[in-house]
Amino acid sequence: MSLLVLYLLLLKATVTSFSGLSSLPMIRHDLVVTRHSLTDRQLNAAVVVGQSSPGPFGLYIVAVGYFAAGIPGAIAGWLALITPALVVIPMLRYAARHTEDPRLQGVLRAVIAASAGLTLSICVPLARDAITGWLPAATILAATLALILTRVETVWVILLSAAVSLLALWR
């Protein structure tokens, strides 16, 4: 896969998502299911790396680019991540004029709801890969509840989960 195609696929994912991880379904469809450039395990690892790194939400796209095509792929991922920021100003001008339009608000909310549904759907294959016993299953449940019910940072959830898994190895 050429770097331009990788960049355009990652860009398609970033411009059609409304929060960092809602671009995941698009990336999985294009790079895991259709082109086989990544495995589910690598995609999941990219999320771990992205969430463990300082910086903006959605940084996992750089790791996805790296897994797909090495350092040049990471650069393509980084460019795909920053490109939408360049179109923010014209979008803000458009939004300032149309945000009160109830039909447009309805469309945006519908797309956000669909993004949430798509994000949930990607959990099925990733969970299948991650659940190797009762401990990972319990970890998924605990991490989900902790992030929904508290304001804990994702990096602490990842570090604690890794530590618990290591402790279980030693027991």
Add this chain to the structure above:
Amino acid sequence: VVLLVRGYEAWYRSPFVVAALQGALAAAVGIILSSAWLLLRPYFTARTWVRMTALAAGSFALSAGLAAPPIRVLALAALIGWFWRERPAS
């Protein structure tokens, strides 16, 4: 990010790293699950919950059940959002 990925690639065969990664990968699934809810939560009101639930559940079914490409699911949701209007605030 690249340094962390290289660290992952260099160490992912070590049994200790494999164990730590299993926990981290499970946490990542939890992060994705929670992000879906956190994305939906601000728009989940008494006036809109039926519409939001139906659209999220429909998208989930289309993607997980029928393997529909995400871009088509989003386009369909936008179309439904245009015609299926939210209940006006009373």
